[in-house]
Amino acid sequence: MTFTLVRTEEQAGTRSRPQPSQGRRVSVKGLNAWYGSQHAVKGLDLDFEPNRVTAIIGPSGCGKSTLVRCVNRMHEEVPGARVEGAVLLDGQDLYAGDVDVTSVRRAVGMVFQKANPFPTMSVFDNVAAGPRLTGSRGKDLAERVEQSLRAAALWDEVKDRLNKPGTSLSGGQQQRLCIARTLAVEPEVVLMDEPCSALDPLATLRIEELIEELKSRYTIAVVTHNMQQAGRVADSTAFMLAGELVEVGPTEKIFTKPDDERTEQYVTGKFG
Amino acid sequence: MSAVAGRAVLPPVSRGRRRRDLVMRVLLGLGTALALVPLVLVLWYVAKRGLGAWSAHFFTSDPTGNFLGDPGGVKSAIVGTVEIVALATVMAVPLGIGVALYLTEYGRDSRFAKLVRYFVDVMTGVPSIVFGLFVYIVLILSSVGGGYAGWKGSVALALLMLPIVVRSAEVVLLLVPGSLREAALALGAPRWRVVLRVVLPTALPGLVTGTLLAIARAAGETAPLLFTAAIVNGTSFDLGQRMNSLPVQIFNDIGQAQDRLVARAWGAALALVLLVLILTLSARLISRRSRVA
Amino acid sequence: METRVAFQEELQRLQAQALEGLDMVVVTLERTMEALEQQDVELAQMVVQDDDRLDGRYLEVHQGILSLLARQAPVATDLRLVAALLDVIKHVERMGDQCVNIAKLIPLSGHEPPRHRALVETLVEMGRLSGALVQQAGRAFAERDVALAEDLVARDVAVNQLNRECFRLALEAGDDPDAREWAMMMLLAARNLERIGDNAVDIGEQTAFVVTGLFREFTDASRPAVIGPR
Numbered sequence: 001m002t003f004t005l006v007r008t009e010e011q012a013g014t015r016s017r018p019q020p021s022q023g024r025r026v027s028v029k030g031l032n033a034w035y036g037s038q039h040a041v042k043g044l045d046l047d048f049e050p051n052r053v054t055a056i057i058g059p060s061g062c063g064k065s066t067l068v069r070c071v072n073r074m075h076e077e078v079p080g081a082r083v084e085g086a087v088l089l090d091g092q093d094l095y096a097g098d099v100d101v102t103s104v105r106r107a108v109g110m111v112f113q114k115a116n117p118f119p120t121m122s123v124f125d126n127v128a129a130g131p132r133l134t135g136s137r138g139k140d141l142a143e144r145v146e147q148s149l150r151a152a153a154l155w156d157e158v159k160d161r162l163n164k165p166g167t168s169l170s171g172g173q174q175q176r177l178c179i180a181r182t183l184a185v186e187p188e189v190v191l192m193d194e195p196c197s198a199l200d201p202l203a204t205l206r207i208e209e210l211i212e213e214l215k216s217r218y219t220i221a222v223v224t225h226n227m228q229q230a231g232r233v234a235d236s237t238a239f240m241l242a243g244e245l246v247e248v249g250p251t252e253k254i255f256t257k258p259d260d261e262r263t264e265q266y267v268t269g270k271f272g
Numbered sequence: 273m274s275a276v277a278g279r280a281v282l283p284p285v286s287r288g289r290r291r292r293d294l295v296m297r298v299l300l301g302l303g304t305a306l307a308l309v310p311l312v313l314v315l316w317y318v319a320k321r322g323l324g325a326w327s328a329h330f331f332t333s334d335p336t337g338n339f340l341g342d343p344g345g346v347k348s349a350i351v352g353t354v355e356i357v358a359l360a361t362v363m364a365v366p367l368g369i370g371v372a373l374y375l376t377e378y379g380r381d382s383r384f385a386k387l388v389r390y391f392v393d394v395m396t397g398v399p400s401i402v403f404g405l406f407v408y409i410v411l412i413l414s415s416v417g418g419g420y421a422g423w424k425g426s427v428a429l430a431l432l433m434l435p436i437v438v439r440s441a442e443v444v445l446l447l448v449p450g451s452l453r454e455a456a457l458a459l460g461a462p463r464w465r466v467v468l469r470v471v472l473p474t475a476l477p478g479l480v481t482g483t484l485l486a487i488a489r490a491a492g493e494t495a496p497l498l499f500t501a502a503i504v505n506g507t508s509f510d511l512g513q514r515m516n517s518l519p520v521q522i523f524n525d526i527g528q529a530q531d532r533l534v535a536r537a538w539g540a541a542l543a544l545v546l547l548v549l550i551l552t553l554s555a556r557l558i559s560r561r562s563r564v565a
Numbered sequence: 566m567e568t569r570v571a572f573q574e575e576l577q578r579l580q581a582q583a584l585e586g587l588d589m590v591v592v593t594l595e596r597t598m599e600a601l602e603q604q605d606v607e608l609a610q611m612v613v614q615d616d617d618r619l620d621g622r623y624l625e626v627h628q629g630i631l632s633l634l635a636r637q638a639p640v641a642t643d644l645r646l647v648a649a650l651l652d653v654i655k656h657v658e659r660m661g662d663q664c665v666n667i668a669k670l671i672p673l674s675g676h677e678p679p680r681h682r683a684l685v686e687t688l689v690e691m692g693r694l695s696g697a698l699v700q701q702a703g704r705a706f707a708e709r710d711v712a713l714a715e716d717l718v719a720r721d722v723a724v725n726q727l728n729r730e731c732f733r734l735a736l737e738a739g740d741d742p743d744a745r746e747w748a749m750m751m752l753l754a755a756r757n758l759e760r761i762g763d764n765a766v767d768i769g770e771q772t773a774f775v776v777t778g779l780f781r782e783f784t785d786a787s788r789p790a791v792i793g794p795r
Contacts, residue, residue, distance in 0.1 A: 074454065074457065077457060079381060102462050103460065104460075105457065105459065106459070109458070110458040112451065112454065112458075116449070118455070118474070120476075129459065129469075130460075132469070133469060134461055135465075202568070206568055208568070208569075209567070212571060231636035231638070232569070232572065252632045252635065252636060255636055256631055256632060256635045
């Protein structure tokens with residue numbers, strides 16, 4: 001049974017506020033994940049609110065990247081990796097036996113730490129790669145590419161060089177290209193794994209501004225080791241430590257008066 | 273250590289060190305020259321002996337087999353080499369790349385994959401004459417599809433090329449960054465599409481290079497063809513029959529008493545060297561012009 | 566592409582809230598002076614109760630600044646602005662309290678107190694000047710006008726002079742104990758008005774801080790000692 005996607009049509013346009021779409025809620029329930037014998041995520045429960053940005057912070061190795069990779073079922077691509085528990089997208093368990101993995105990944109998109117545009121493809125082909133690779137055939141492919149590039153705030157910068165290689169763009173532009181590529185398959189949820197850690201400050205701020213715009217149409221989760229970024233970008237923040245969820249709450253609360261002492265220690269920089 | 277006003281903070285290089293540096297440089301230079309000398313000598317010798325035999329007649333006529341009179345050229349040998357190697361390529365390359373794809377994309381570290389890798393490694397060390405003998409016994413003595421034939425020579429060469437193609441293709445495929453596969457998978461693509469539309473195109477220049485090198489290697493092998501395609505004078509386009517080839521022609525001619533035949537052998541050797549050189553240079557050009565990002 | 570849009574909007578909103586607080590102080594002061602002039606006990610009571618709004622405004626801005634600092638890590642001009650706003654809203658709250666102090670005096674001074682006409686008029690004038698001072702401080706901050714902020718000092722001098730005048734008039738209140746009691750209370754009112762003026766000057770100093778990055782006391786902005794007759 002494939003996963004059905006319901007989405008409202010948005011009009012192509014410049015960076016005007018697009019119509020908000022009803023976002024999806026992601027609920028992680030009792031998630032456990034292993035790399036071989038190493039228990040990376042331990043019994044985790046976490047909700048990602050629809051049309052909101054949730055940041056996941058924590059020291060290196062706390063399992064935050066593993067967590068998001070379990071949400072779009074990329075974790076199981078690692079040899080020896082194992083997952084137990086449930087991830088619900090608006091109530092539907094993505095790990096149910098009859099669910100098609102590729103449709104999960106279409107519904108839950110991912111942007112990686114280092115921008116990875118396909119080197120053999122042009123800018124246009126990179127964005128079109130999503131629809132092409134997932135078998136949705138060429139109807140209005142050009143329009144879809146333009147819409148995705150607009151949504152990623154990249155259209156104006158590349159509209160005259162759609163045929164140039166994807167790798168000819170700057171670092172920040174490449175990352176926005178990858179975002180456009182992810183958006184082109186029309187996901188419901190967008191996961192970002194440290195999307196700005198390889199970028200300079202201005203490129204970082206542009207992407208954060210982009211995230212702010214995107215949240216009106218998608219549910220977004222951002223893994224970041226930069227706490228200031230979590231502060232700027234996220235509506236709620238979750239703090240993980242050694243595979244466990246220590247605390248989750250509105251970002252303002254986490255950074256002004258967190259409940260857990262360990263959270264306080266981490267955000268004030270006493271460890272991590 | 274005296275503290276003189278205005279002295280340098282860092283001590284200068286001692287004279288002993290400078291001397292040792294020079295000695296080592298000279299030794300390395302000499303060693304390199306030593307290694308290059310035989311190579312240059314061979315090329316020069318072949319060129320000197322071979323150029324004399326080259327002519328339009330040399331390239332356009334078949335060997336006549338006559339002891340006296342016009343010995344003919346090597347046209348059938350060149351054509352034969354091209355045909356046999358082309359067929360061998362068609363057999364070995366897709367299979368080899370397929371095996372490499374299995375090893376990198378699907379099998380990875382499984383026990384079976386490890387076994388396959390081991391056998392491929394063993395095969396790279398097998399002497400080429402063994403492949404020839406193998407095909408001789410299996411295909412010729414048993415009279416499957418007639419006696420000596422060009423295509424049987426191709427089979428022998430393909431067996432030779434296969435492990436080379438697998439090895440080099442695997443290396444190139446492993447060089448494709450995992451992040452590209454990840455990105456394609458994360459878009460929701462099934463694995464076979466990821467391999468076909470992302471991995472292969474990215475690895476293509478390297479695959480072409482590896483193929484060209486395998487071809488260059490196979491083009492020069494004599495032993496497998498001796499027992500399988502054998503030798504014949506006329507140019508033939510029928511791979512089902514005996515077929516001539518450059519290495520075998522050279523082998524044949526060099527043992528003759530006639531000087532003209534020996535000269536022809538040198539000419540053929542030069543032609544073969546040139547063929548291999550062109551293939552190798554093309555491989556270099558392709559790999560330099562593109563790189564895996 | 567514009568960046569940190571939400572942050573800038575939030576910062577501007579906080580500034581607007583703080584400056585609105587100043588507007589609220591001006592209105593409160595007007596009503597207080599009207600109550601004083603008319604000996605309107607009910608109006609005075611309203612002033613006291615409405616101070617809750619100013620306190621609420623203070624908490625709002627304070628919490629907003631805390632949240633902004635935690636999440637946005639402002640630097641340079643943004644940081645100076647945030648620090649200045651913290652200071653400004655404190656002064657706003659202070660000025661509200663000073664109005665309350667004056668308003669509380671009105672019922673205390675009795676139902677039909679013997680009122681010295683000149684003293685009342687001087688106080689009303691003082692109130693008017695102080696109110697103008699607060700408005701000017703607000704405008705200077707909003708427009709980042711350092712010259713206008715520095716001008717506050719000169720105007721505050723006038724307020725201080727009127728304060729001394731009130732003192733002199735109070736001494737001439739006469740021997741009637743009721744009259745003297747009333748005059749004492751009016752002196753207290755004057756003192757509060759003078760404090761309002763000082764707070765306004767402090768806000769001017771914050772304006773200069775935001776613009777120049779240097780904090781310095783404007784000359785003559787120190788608290789007036791009890792000045793004897795000249």
